[in-house]
Amino acid sequence: MKIEPPPAAEEVARPRGLADQLVRALRGRIEGGELAPGARLPAEHALGERFGVSRAVVREAIARLKADGYVETRQGAGAFVAGAPGLASFRLAPDGPIEPGELAQLFELRAAVEVATARLAAERRTRADLEAIRRALREVSRAIEDGTDGVAADGAFHRAIAAATHNGHLQRFIEFLGYHFSETRRPAWTETGRRARRPHAAQREHERIFAAIARRDPVAAARAATGHLRGSASRIGVLGKRRSRAKRRA
Amino acid sequence: MKIEPPPAAEEVARPRGLADQLVRALRGRIEGGELAPGARLPAEHALGERFGVSRAVVREAIARLKADGYVETRQGAGAFVAGAPGLASFRLAPDGPIEPGELAQLFELRAAVEVATARLAAERRTRADLEAIRRALREVSRAIEDGTDGVAADGAFHRAIAAATHNGHLQRFIEFLGYHFSETRRPAWTETGRRARRPHAAQREHERIFAAIARRDPVAAARAATGHLRGSASRIGVLGKRRSRAKRRA
């Protein structure tokens, strides 16, 4: 799910549809181990009877669970819990918005991938790749000068670096992460964020990454990317504790 | 989708169900840009008529596209292409098995995450974490000695390291990747793989990672993880070219 700043107080428990509720119920039963991999689900009409809904609703719920890789169906035999439920696709926060406490962990995942991406981009970038990155960098600068929204330009810069790795999977994953982080980038471009010159700080970090990629220096690129991720995290208030020694022993 | 070694020659074009076909058709139209984000899909009965299927099939197809984040529906208004189609979840190879040519790229993604995971594990592991990793390592050794299948034990070793980061998202992603790579681990444990002493080579690399984590040495852990990933790739025939200078200029 997308990271949403407003917690939206009233929709804590949102019974948005019968199929939705049934999906949650069944998924919970699978993840809780109540329905082990390989186990057969009750028949559709039985599920409908137990939950008080029609077979159409049951079928829709099972269709979604199938799409997420939680169950598999065999005509005539029944519906079965998949061998590796939920591992067909990867989601950040399977349901509901991401909690602020999780952001630090997400930043670590993002850092792992972005740093490696910067390193590979420095090794493999072509002249055209570099030009594309330079253009994206200029777009961010323009947004800073014009006072317009730079969230899109920022995302394009990171995508351009990913493209320079010539690795489609890496690109897709960077895009996936970037999308979920897009809302966290927004505070930097608000009035208060500008006054604190946060976009300028980010842009300095961007330029450092760009310079390292330009001179094909993987180590410097990785270091610059690490610095940028750390800077981003601290700018939005996710304290990037580095090796705090507290509460370490088990 | 899971990586499957046998190409399964006959199921190249598998019309496994009407809803399946409709899902592919619509998703292709969305990814091809034919249906732009925000655009409204034809009504369900219209889609049914155009593709020659009933509304039930259309609803099942749309339910799956909803689950994957490609479309959103609003009762009374219609179904709309999502703002960021396909970015709600991340999949390796959205349909069909992974092609051998992609494996090198996937190894790069996996390396990025596993190396960072090893580094964090070395920084944060508790005594209990280390003990769990040691146990997993012993399981792999036992599989080597007994001549039994070590794929599961191998996976458990990597999961134990991920657990030592105390980062739930990292753990889930490692598990996700590990699942999709589980089939690539299998050749090492076959008769020919054993004769080539591939499990022994992998286990030496495992021990190096373990030692670095044990002495809380993040740099060595990262280096050992890099070596292991490179070793795995080369053992299954994915040549881990390091900076081949050929065809570099644009």
Place this chain on the structure above:
DNA sequence: GCTGAGCAGGTTGTCTGACAAGCAGACGAC
């Protein structure tokens, strides 16, 4: 001319009933 209420048509959500396709265990013939 402009505004706002109300209506009408269309769309998704849900229900019901039915039949086809396919699977699995039981049963009986040999």
Place this chain on the structure above:
DNA sequence: GTCGTCTGCTTGTCAGACAACCTGCTCAGC
């Protein structure tokens, strides 16, 4: 004991209907 067949059950698909809801249009009122 083994092998076919048969029967019941389950999923896949179809058809029709109504409820809940949204959107644009009409038209009275100002």
